[in-house]
Amino acid sequence: MGDEDWEAEIIKPHMSSYVPVFEKDRYSSGANGDTFNRTPASSSEMDDGPSRRDHFMRSGFASGRSMGNRGYQDGNDSEASGSSRRGGRSSFRGCHGGFGLGSPNSEYEQDEGTQRTGGLFGSRRPALSGTGNGDTYQSRSGSGSGRGGYKGLNEEVVTGSRKNSWKSDAEGGESGDTQGPKVTYIPPPPPEDEDSIFAHYQTGINFDKYDTILVEVSGHDAPPAILTFEEANLCQTLNNNIAKAGYTKLTPVQKYSIPIILAGRDLMACAQTGSGKTAAFLLPILAHLMRVGITASRFKELQEPECIIVAPTRELINQIYLEARKFSFGTCVRAVVIYGGTQLGHSIRQIVQGCNILCATPGRLMDIIGKEKIGLKQVKYLVLDEADRMLDMGFGPEMKKLISCPGMPSKEQRQTLMFSATFPEEIQRLAGEFLKSNYLFVAVGQVGGACRDVQQTILQVGQYSKREKLVEILQNIGDERTMVFVETKKKADFIATFLCQEKISTTSIHGDREQREREQALGDFRCGKCPVLVATSVAARGLDIENVQHVINFDLPSTIDEYVHRIGRTGRCGNTGRAISFFDPESDSHLAQPLVKVLSDAQQDVPAWLEEIAFSTYVPGFSGNARGNVFASVDTRKNYQGKSTLNTAGFSSSQAPSPVDDESWD
Ligand SMILES: Nc1ncnc2c1ncn2[C@@H]1O[C@H](COP(=O)(O)OP(=O)(O)OP(=O)(O)O)[C@@H](O)[C@H]1O
Numbered sequence: 001m002g003d004e005d006w007e008a009e010i011i012k013p014h015m016s017s018y019v020p021v022f023e024k025d026r027y028s029s030g031a032n033g034d035t036f037n038r039t040p041a042s043s044s045e046m047d048d049g050p051s052r053r054d055h056f057m058r059s060g061f062a063s064g065r066s067m068g069n070r071g072y073q074d075g076n077d078s079e080a081s082g083s084s085r086r087g088g089r090s091s092f093r094g095c096h097g098g099f100g101l102g103s104p105n106s107e108y109e110q111d112e113g114t115q116r117t118g119g120l121f122g123s124r125r126p127a128l129s130g131t132g133n134g135d136t137y138q139s140r141s142g143s144g145s146g147r148g149g150y151k152g153l154n155e156e157v158v159t160g161s162r163k164n165s166w167k168s169d170a171e172g173g174e175s176g177d178t179q180g181p182k183v184t185y186i187p188p189p190p191p192e193d194e195d196s197i198f199a200h201y202q203t204g205i206n207f208d209k210y211d212t213i214l215v216e217v218s219g220h221d222a223p224p225a226i227l228t229f230e231e232a233n234l235c236q237t238l239n240n241n242i243a244k245a246g247y248t249k250l251t252p253v254q255k256y257s258i259p260i261i262l263a264g265r266d267l268m269a270c271a272q273t274g275s276g277k278t279a280a281f282l283l284p285i286l287a288h289l290m291r292v293g294i295t296a297s298r299f300k301e302l303q304e305p306e307c308i309i310v311a312p313t314r315e316l317i318n319q320i321y322l323e324a325r326k327f328s329f330g331t332c333v334r335a336v337v338i339y340g341g342t343q344l345g346h347s348i349r350q351i352v353q354g355c356n357i358l359c360a361t362p363g364r365l366m367d368i369i370g371k372e373k374i375g376l377k378q379v380k381y382l383v384l385d386e387a388d389r390m391l392d393m394g395f396g397p398e399m400k401k402l403i404s405c406p407g408m409p410s411k412e413q414r415q416t417l418m419f420s421a422t423f424p425e426e427i428q429r430l431a432g433e434f435l436k437s438n439y440l441f442v443a444v445g446q447v448g449g450a451c452r453d454v455q456q457t458i459l460q461v462g463q464y465s466k467r468e469k470l471v472e473i474l475q476n477i478g479d480e481r482t483m484v485f486v487e488t489k490k491k492a493d494f495i496a497t498f499l500c501q502e503k504i505s506t507t508s509i510h511g512d513r514e515q516r517e518r519e520q521a522l523g524d525f526r527c528g529k530c531p532v533l534v535a536t537s538v539a540a541r542g543l544d545i546e547n548v549q550h551v552i553n554f555d556l557p558s559t560i561d562e563y564v565h566r567i568g569r570t571g572r573c574g575n576t577g578r579a580i581s582f583f584d585p586e587s588d589s590h591l592a593q594p595l596v597k598v599l600s601d602a603q604q605d606v607p608a609w610l611e612e613i614a615f616s617t618y619v620p621g622f623s624g625n626a627r628g629n630v631f632a633s634v635d636t637r638k639n640y641q642g643k644s645t646l647n648t649a650g651f652s653s654s655q656a657p658s659p660v661d662d663e664s665w666d
Pocket residue numbers: 200201203246247248249250251254271272273274275276277278279420421541542543544568572573
């Protein structure tokens with residue numbers, strides 16, 4: 001089957017009965033008992049990853065779409081380990097088999113009793129399962145159009161049924177959904193030995209260049225930045241942990257955020273991908289908890305954490321947890337992580353053993369609160385990582401419910417911290433509901449700008465040539481770690497399968513994969529077993545994986561912010577990286593203008609043809625620093641205020657202008 005036919009299936013909703021044909025023999029004839037399944041694709045599969053644009057246009061939460069799936073399995077782990085990108089038999093640890101109606105992704109975030117496969121219409125076709133070396137895979141593919149599941153850009157999902165009350169979510173909101181198997185996955189505990197806890201990668205050659213980046217602080221009475229860890233006056237244990245983590249020098253976002261948080265101020269911080277935002281909030285929170293003499297958290301049925309950190313994807317929140325565990329090593333502060341796709345009982349067991357810092361995905365957090373395992377009275381810190389994503393239509397309603405939960409201290413009584421590399425204006429406005437009116441805004445470099453350590457290349461590639469081009473690039477790359485982003489879950493499976501056919505060791509991660517499979521895929525990619533990871537936007541944000549040298553946008557995302565996050569998986573912490581994007585004028589023209597802006601801001605070559613397309617699709621109001629409606633370049637309050645302070649990362653900020661009332665821009 002040619003590219004043409006398959007691509008047509010992706011873009012043409014009316015071609016509902018098309019079935020991609022795989023070369024079955026190439027997969028199933030292996031000696032290792034690989035299994036391969038093929039099922040019909042439904043027309044609505046093309047829309048499995050709604051864009052942010054779509055989110056805003058829909059302005060509702062009842063648009064869960066069907067995403068059927070076909071797949072094959074390679075259950076043989078050892079085979080994957082034995083294969084290299086070129087040569088030998090290729091391995092793909094990606095696709096799970098199966099096809100079923102129903103099963104909105106929202107179940108990923110549901111509780112143990114209700115997290116089932118299947119959808120509203122009861123058409124929970126039993127998942128196809130295959131056995132490799134004893135592993136049984138169950139498909140959760142197929143997102144039903146029932147129950148109004150909302151699929152966010154990163155595919156962690158909020159259900160429409162969660163809309164009404166904070167308690168109904170866990171107590172009754174999903175109670176009708178009782179069919180299908182329970183989620184029983186218990187993630188393996190992370191290694192406990194000190195070497196593993198403090199394992200880290202080296203900062204890159206451009207780490208010192210961070211100091212030259214302009215930093216803008218806006219808001220009233222900003223405390224001065226610090227230049228060294230010593231100035232932060234952290235306790236000895238924290239300093240030891242920082243040293244063991246290999247941190248010798250602060251990054252700009254840390255220089256500014258640490259004193260702001262230590263001074264008790266609310267903060268919205270925007271800094272380029274991979275520049276240390278996680279430590280920028282964890283260190284001052286831990287320092288404060290240590291300073292006030294936190295008591296060791298003990299076994300209790302109801303835990304009352306001092307800090308809640310939320311992030312949009314399971315893999316990201318797990319990563320943040322590992323950072324929290326690292327920096328709190330040797331202290332009495334206990335961090336716990338809970339996220340969807342895992343057994344709820346496991347989450348509860350982790351919590352009841354003691355919990356000072358709770359790292360959670362939104363749905364699981366609300367479930368646990370509903371089950372009254374978490375009390376909110378003691379919350380001093382609420383952290384929204386990838387805050388723009390946490391506040392958009394995908395998670396915004398969930399976050400609003402969180403702050404209005406009984407017991408949750410008001411914004412005046414708690415400290416709210418928001419971090420991201422991108423902050424669209426409309427999201428900044430929403431954030432006002434969560435933050436005290438005198439919050440500080442820190443912008444390191446251009447808000448929404450791409451990391452300059454990533455060399456960006458845009459290639460004009462029509463949809464029918466993409467696969468050929470991808471193989472050509474991957475073959476030139478050799479064994480260097482590469483993330484390939486595609487727009488839909490179905491396509492992620494398809495491309496991963498295709499690359500395996502081309503004898504390129506590949507795995508995949510997307511929202512239709514079981515959590516165990518997602519973690520396995522990430523693990524295989526991290527350790528280099530599979531040097532290519534095909535991903536949807538579920539892996540676009542926050543993931544910090546050593547040695548990702550390349551990002552390839554097989555499909556460009558629908559928004560420029562997502563582009564910035566995706567390419568930020570490489571070029572982290574002063575290391576260099578490359579991003580290659582396939583630009584298809586047929587479908588990507590709307591991105592031409594913001595792409596030109598991002599490229600030129602990051603001092604990258606802008607192809608003449610891209611400029612031409614940008615010019616021909618010119619949108620009035622998009623120019624210079626004002627990024628129109630595409631994304632914000634500033635603290636939105638400045639539209640009302642006037643000035644702010646501008647510094648390089650090496651100098652402390654001076655006096656900031658007066659704050660404005662929430663009302664003026666809410
Ligand atoms: N001061 C520092 N010195 C050395 N390494 C650091 C420092 N701060 C952070 N790092 C490391 O840099 C890497 C990137 O940090 P982090 O994941 O916090 O970036 P981020 O800004 O949150 O990125 P993203 O926007 O993609 O979420 C991590 O491996 C982290 O341990």
